[in-house]
Amino acid sequence: METDLTKIGMYKDQQYEVIITTIDKDGNSNAAPFGLRVLEDNEVFLRIFEGGNTIKNIKDKGEFIVNITNDPLMFTLSTTNTIPEKYLTRISNKTKNHGELAYLTDADAYFICEVKSLKTGLREDDIKSSDVNFIKSEVVELNIKNKCVKPMNRAIHALIEALVNYSRINIVDENTQKYFLERFLESERVIKRVGNEKEKESIQILKEDLINQGFEI
Ligand SMILES: Cc1cc2nc3c(=O)[nH]c(=O)nc-3n(C[C@H](O)[C@H](O)[C@H](O)COP(=O)(O)O)c2cc1C
Known part of the structure; x- marks a missing residue:
């Protein structure tokens, strides 16, 4: 199983803008954009403020999908609300929860992540002061759909x-x-x-x- 992020031009210590897709406990899909930092070839880091759907689903399920795309509409729809189901493909997940996951059908690449550690702390910065979650995850399966994939930076x-x-x-x-x-x-x-x-x-x-x-x- 491919897990090496350098294969899609994602390198250690760099940050990229991605769209994370998750499924909640009732089977509803959710998509939202996040900055993602690469820690190792197969390890990534997220900093997600408390209160949204993505963080809730990640805490509930311990897994999520990272989509690599440059599609402006996908970034916009996922920021203003969520991406309609018609743009998603559902897959049954082979990792620990054996549940369902979803990826953006037209993504250039996507990878399944499994949470390795999740710490919550109070963060005060220029945006807001609130609880923030620091999440380290392992890439367990990388799928490249377009050989010319280039992550958004x-x-x-x-x-x-x-x-x-x-x-x-x-x-x-x-x-x-x-x-x-x-x-x-x-x-x-x-x-x-x-x-x-x-x-x-x-x-x-x-x-x-x-x-x-x-x-x-
Ligand atoms: C390009 C981009 C990058 C973002 N990066 C982050 C991030 O790293 N952490 C975070 O907490 N929110 C980030 N956001 C904001 C979330 O996407 C936003 O709060 C979203 O509403 C969360 O949606 P959800 O409730 O579906 O999870 C980013 C937004 C954009 C447009």
């Missing part, structure tokens, strides 16, 4: 936005320049948090160039 999007603004910074008025520089700082924050080495090097190159041009940043 926020850093490349932030970098492209920063590059577009950079390319326009000398042709806009002062207020817009100020706005671009604020946006640059936000892109830099995202890239430092979830970017790979090339993305971090790129935003640094951009920053130095802006400083050399005389912008205060």
